[in-house]
Amino acid sequence: MLDFNHDSERDAQDPRALPIGQRINDLIDAALIAERATQPRREYLGASMLGDPCSRRIQYEYVGAPKDPDKDFNGQTLRIFAAGHQFEALSIKWLRGAGFNLRTEKADGGQFGFSVAKGRIKGHIDGVLVDGPSWFFYPALWEHKALKDKSWQDLAKRGLAISKPLYAAQVALYQGYMPDLAQNPALFTALNKDTQELYHELVPFDASLAQSTSDKAVNILQSTDAGQQLPRMAANPDFYLCLCCPYAKRCWHGA
Ligand code: SF4
Known part of the structure; x- marks a missing residue:
């Protein structure tokens, strides 16, 4: 009825x-x-997180502390991650079409990367350029990011080390733990998600950055093993990085 x-x-x-x-x-x-x-939690310190300026935040991530309410990845964030993989696949296709032999996985299908400290520090690289135009250097680590226009413009203007220190640390750590890929500069490629412009930067191995990032990782592991919480990076919760931190309530209010 x-x-x-x-x-x-x-x-x-x-x-x-x-x-x-x-x-x-x-x-x-x-x-x-x-x-x-359904995906298992990452139980190691990943190279992609170690460039974060706040060791306490990395420690939260490492031990699997729950994020603050409503701060966990939502559907939109997961769609952004998924789109990032598609953008990366496009860049791979375009570089190969341009004549680069870009390897993104081993013969057995596994990822290239490194694992140290009994598997507690790991990194998985996007690829290795092993051959191609004669004016390039091989082998070379290849790292890719897909960025919004504003972020991409800043990268293109100021370069990786200044504009994206988190990614610079990631690249340095990869090269530090994969010495074969430290002989030549890495190629960092960024795709503008809004305009499809491509930015490429050669990144020489920064041994000092690799060392300090590795030292930071060891410090986080040792502090965690000792049951010590690492210090905050800021003196008050209004610090701009704390305002967007998914652990801010836990960090400042013990939630
Ligand atoms: S709220 Fe600030 S100090 Fe605390 S973990 Fe996050 S970034 Fe670090």
Whole structure:
């Protein structure tokens, strides 16, 4: 029997009361979040996180401390990550089309990378350029990021070390622990997600940055083993990096 009367309580629970776009996106995001929940937690210090200026934040990440409420990856963030992989695949295709022999996985399908400290510090690289135009150097570490226009413009203007110190530390650590890839500069490629412009920078091995990043990793492991929480990087929670930290409540209010 048809019922044209609105029941606000029933409508609030009925997904059909929501706009069609929201209903579909809710389903997509729920599937992405459920898929992520099946993936095992990373139980090592990854090279991609060690450039973070706050060791306490890295320590939270390493021990698997729950992020603050509503600060865990949501569906949109997971879609951004997934899109990043697609952008990377495009850059790989374009570089190969340009004549570079870019290897992104071993013969057995595994990732290239390093593992030290009994597997407690690891890194997985995006690829290695092993051959190509004669004016380039081989082998060369290849690292890729897909960036929003504003971030990409800043990188293109100021260079990796100044604009993206987190990525610079990641590259230095890879080269430090993979000495074959430290002989030649790494190639850092950034794809502008808004305009599809490509930026390439040669990154010579920065031994001092690799050493300080490695020392930071060892300090985090030793402090964690000793049950010590690392100091905050800021004197108050209004510091700009704390405002966007997913552990801010835990860090400042012991939540
Ligand atoms: S809130 Fe600030 S000091 Fe605390 S972990 Fe995050 S970045 Fe570090």
